[in-house]
Amino acid sequence: xxxxxxxxxxxxxxxxxxxxxxxxADGRWTRDHHEAELIEDEAHAQLRLLKAEAQRxxxxxxxxxxxxxxxxxxxxxxxxxxxRTRGPSNYAxxxxxxxxx
Amino acid sequence: MYNYSDFDESFVxxxxxxxxxxxxxxxxxxxxxxxxxxxxxxxxLYLQLHAYMLRVAIPYGTLxxxxxxxxxxxxxxxxxxxxxxxxxxxxQYNWPKLPDVPxxxxxxxxxxxxxxxxxxxxxxxxxxxxxxxxxxxxxEDPRPIAELIRQWSTDHxxxxxxxxxFKIGVTGSPNDRAVVKAHDIGLRAVRGGSGQxxxxxxxxxxxxxxxxxxxxxxxxxxxxxxxxxxxxIVSVYNLxxxxxxxxxxxxxxxxxxxxxxxxxxxxxxRFRAIRPEFTGIDQVLLKEIEAAFAPPAFRNAPEDGxxxxxxxxxxxxxxxxxxxxxxxxxxxxxxxxSLKAHxxxxxxxxxxxxxLLADLAEKYGHGELRISHEQxxxxxxxxxxxxxxxxxxxxxxGLATANIGLVSDIIACPGMDYCxxxxxxxxxxxxxxxxxxxxxxxxxxxxxxxxxxxxxxNACGHHHVGHIxxxxxxxxxxxxxxxxxxxxxxxxxxxxxxxGPGFAYDQVVPAIERLLRxxxxxxxxxxxxxxxxxRRLGPEPFKAALYPAEAERDAA
Amino acid sequence: xxxxxxxxxFHAEDYAGDRSVEIASDTxxxxxxxxxxxxxxxxAFPAFSDGRGFxxxxxxxxxxxxxxxxxxxxxxxxQYAMARxxxxxxxEISNDLASRQPADQWLYRADxxxxxxxxxxRA
Numbered sequence: 001x002x003x004x005x006x007x008x009x010x011x012x013x014x015x016x017x018x019x020x021x022x023x024x025a026d027g028r029w030t031r032d033h034h035e036a037e038l039i040e041d042e043a044h045a046q047l048r049l050l051k052a053e054a055q056r057x058x059x060x061x062x063x064x065x066x067x068x069x070x071x072x073x074x075x076x077x078x079x080x081x082x083x084r085t086r087g088p089s090n091y092a093x094x095x096x097x098x099x100x101x
Numbered sequence: 102m103y104n105y106s107d108f109d110e111s112f113v114x115x116x117x118x119x120x121x122x123x124x125x126x127x128x129x130x131x132x133x134x135x136x137x138x139x140x141x142x143x144x145x146l147y148l149q150l151h152a153y154m155l156r157v158a159i160p161y162g163t164l165x166x167x168x169x170x171x172x173x174x175x176x177x178x179x180x181x182x183x184x185x186x187x188x189x190x191x192x193q194y195n196w197p198k199l200p201d202v203p204x205x206x207x208x209x210x211x212x213x214x215x216x217x218x219x220x221x222x223x224x225x226x227x228x229x230x231x232x233x234x235x236x237x238x239x240x241e242d243p244r245p246i247a248e249l250i251r252q253w254s255t256d257h258x259x260x261x262x263x264x265x266x267f268k269i270g271v272t273g274s275p276n277d278r279a280v281v282k283a284h285d286i287g288l289r290a291v292r293g294g295s296g297q298x299x300x301x302x303x304x305x306x307x308x309x310x311x312x313x314x315x316x317x318x319x320x321x322x323x324x325x326x327x328x329x330x331x332x333x334i335v336s337v338y339n340l341x342x343x344x345x346x347x348x349x350x351x352x353x354x355x356x357x358x359x360x361x362x363x364x365x366x367x368x369x370x371r372f373r374a375i376r377p378e379f380t381g382i383d384q385v386l387l388k389e390i391e392a393a394f395a396p397p398a399f400r401n402a403p404e405d406g407x408x409x410x411x412x413x414x415x416x417x418x419x420x421x422x423x424x425x426x427x428x429x430x431x432x433x434x435x436x437x438x439s440l441k442a443h444x445x446x447x448x449x450x451x452x453x454x455x456x457l458l459a460d461l462a463e464k465y466g467h468g469e470l471r472i473s474h475e476q477x478x479x480x481x482x483x484x485x486x487x488x489x490x491x492x493x494x495x496x497x498x499g500l501a502t503a504n505i506g507l508v509s510d511i512i513a514c515p516g517m518d519y520c521x522x523x524x525x526x527x528x529x530x531x532x533x534x535x536x537x538x539x540x541x542x543x544x545x546x547x548x549x550x551x552x553x554x555x556x557x558x559n560a561c562g563h564h565h566v567g568h569i570x571x572x573x574x575x576x577x578x579x580x581x582x583x584x585x586x587x588x589x590x591x592x593x594x595x596x597x598x599x600x601g602p603g604f605a606y607d608q609v610v611p612a613i614e615r616l617l618r619x620x621x622x623x624x625x626x627x628x629x630x631x632x633x634x635x636r637r638l639g640p641e642p643f644k645a646a647l648y649p650a651e652a653e654r655d656a657a
Numbered sequence: 658x659x660x661x662x663x664x665x666x667f668h669a670e671d672y673a674g675d676r677s678v679e680i681a682s683d684t685x686x687x688x689x690x691x692x693x694x695x696x697x698x699x700x701a702f703p704a705f706s707d708g709r710g711f712x713x714x715x716x717x718x719x720x721x722x723x724x725x726x727x728x729x730x731x732x733x734x735x736q737y738a739m740a741r742x743x744x745x746x747x748x749e750i751s752n753d754l755a756s757r758q759p760a761d762q763w764l765y766r767a768d769x770x771x772x773x774x775x776x777x778x779r780a
Contacts, residue, residue, distance in 0.1 A: 018153040088518035258742035262708025
């Protein structure tokens with residue numbers, strides 16, 4: 001039996017600013033994890049990753065990260081990815097700085 | 102202090118211009134990320150978890166006031182108003198944007214600084230004893246040799262693409278404050294038979310996944326033989342070092358796998374071959390560099406008011422008890438300024454703190470500052486009569502914490518709050534240990550102790566050589582912390598031993614408290630430090646304190 | 658097809674002899690062949706991140722070979738100065754790399770004799 005596929009998002013860092021970005025369903029890059037495309041199918045995930053990697057002038061280091069559905073859109077699963085949606089824990093820098101939550 | 106020659110100046114400017122071009126070519130697409138990565142790394146630019154990070158070299162940890170002010174300016178103009186001092190005597194900016202980095206590099210060049218070779222598989226920033234040129238126990242100031250090595254290793258055509266990174270540390274004192282035995286090459290000043298000063302060469306030390314204490318490859322190398330000898334070591338390593346597995350690529354593995362004898366033979370053969378290429382010009386340069394590092398004009402003055410202030414002000418007394426080290430000049434002290442205020446991020450300094458330190462160094466410290474691998478700032482030459490005023494001024498920016506060498510003077514790498522390689526956070530663990538022991542009032546009682554925290558196996562936080570080492574790992578998607586005991590970063594270098602299973606994030610502080618309460622119970626007397634008690638009794642009583650449930654079960 | 662890079666820019670392959678010697682990047686110094694009579698020595702760079710060729714070039718020069726010495730493979734423009742300082746005369750790259758890194762990027766480092774710390778410490 002094939003192992004169940006854990007849903008993924010495509011994430012990377014922006015080439016110029018360096019900050020964390022996610023690929024949306026309509027092919028944009030967003031700073032907000034909730035706007036990312038939650039990919040439920042492995043073949044589709046590989047395709048989306050290839051598309052992301054091809055954008056050499058925009059993004060660096062694209063990869064697939066585990067995610068799960070949430071009330072406002074996809075949410076990260078691993079603690080590393082949770083930190084990436086926020087910023088460091090010692091100062092309110094990074095995404096925490098600009099977020100309205 | 103060393104001032105750039107015209108050669109240094111034009112080199113750094115040319116290199117800055119090259120890097121500007123490389124950034125432009127990356128942005129235009131002429132360079133792929135794969136090709137740009139090693140080039141940006143050779144210029145200290147990383148891509149981290151949330152942003153780029155620029156790592157700036159502070160060669161042998163020495164800064165002038167003007168340089169410190171410029172670091173503050175860079176922090177304000179292109180970053181978020183602070184910098185992070187590291188265990189390798191670098192400063193890291195955590196939030197630069199790629200198009201700004203060439204301007205930051207230009208601003209560094211304006212004060213004779215650079216970010217060259219602070220990363221990449223090349224010879225990194227040369228580190229040295231942070232008390233160099235001031236310490237009472239010193240055979241000679243190691244900074245001239247370190248500066249010579251900086252010049253030799255900078256842009257060395259043969260050694261820009263080594264199997265792995267390569268770190269050199271130098272100490273001029275028998276008491277090692279530069280952890281030279283945990284470097285790829287460690288150098289220790291020694292006096293030869295005729296009284297001539299040379300260097301003992303230690304090779305193959307390193308922390309990380311496979312921690313090893315370096316071994317002596319040659320007990321005495323004359324200064325005029327040092328560059329060719331180093332070149333021989335790195336040359337053999339470049340061909341012998343493994344390139345198939347990056348975890349086995351450091352020179353410690355090369356030496357280990359081939360055996361010291363075979364490695365030494367190859368180095369000696371190479372040394373004989375290349376020695377004639379060095380005609381002695383380097384020694385002429387060394388003489389010039391030595392002259393530049395001539396000690397400042399120390400003043401011969403009474404220690405007015407120092408003892409009186411100590412007697413009168415217990416806060417000042419406790420700060421002098423922890424922060425001062427013996428200076429070679431009468432009436433002077435070496436002051437370590439703590440960047441570890443309880444709850445602060447170890448090694449971070451705000452731009453306001455940097456400016457104050459620059460001003461105070463000018464006013465009271467002959468314009469000199471040092472960055473220690475323990476992530477504090479050192480004012481190496483302060484006359485004791487100036488200490489009360491210095492202390493009062495430090496208080497205004499939260500820089501007068503009297504905790505040097507104590508439980509809250511913790512080394513911590515950036516960990517998963519910043520670092521892309523990290524497997525867990527280190528900073529908040531350090532913050533919580535520091536605030537906790539202050540809150541329960543045990544810091545002074547516990548006394549001398551080195552806690553060192555790394556957020557991954559690469560060990561930037563030197564956890565292996567901490568009396569108490571804490572290593573943050575990812576265990577099945579949860580942060581987990583392994584504790585090692587008995588490490589030592591001095592000339593008696595020792596790798597600490599893992600004592601048992603790791604602890605969850607919120608169990609680390611209670612575990613450290615059990616450990617230290619056990620120490621207070623079993624120490625011979627107040628004078629016996631944690632590491633001395635550990636050496637006398639071994640790990641068992643500490644293990645029992647860390648894992649009380651198991652200890653109970655074993656006893657039943 | 659490949660491009661030969663020298664201090665004056667790009668050239669087509671102009672070696673037509675039959676006394677060339679290939680040196681693999683994992684060759685140890687004691688295993689270097691006798692180069693007497695060779696008129697071209699090509700040291701392989703399988704990846705630009707593999708710097709063994711720079712050390713090998715020094716060994717080859719130290720052994721007395723004074724003929725044409727070429728760094729061949731994945732060498733990038735930013736490494737041109739390192740190659741020249743290590744004893745290479747020229748670099749051989751693929752057409753693909755040459756189109757991504759055109760001649761001006763290589764000519765930028767044709768000043769490889771300038772700003773050389775190590776040469777300054779030994780001369």
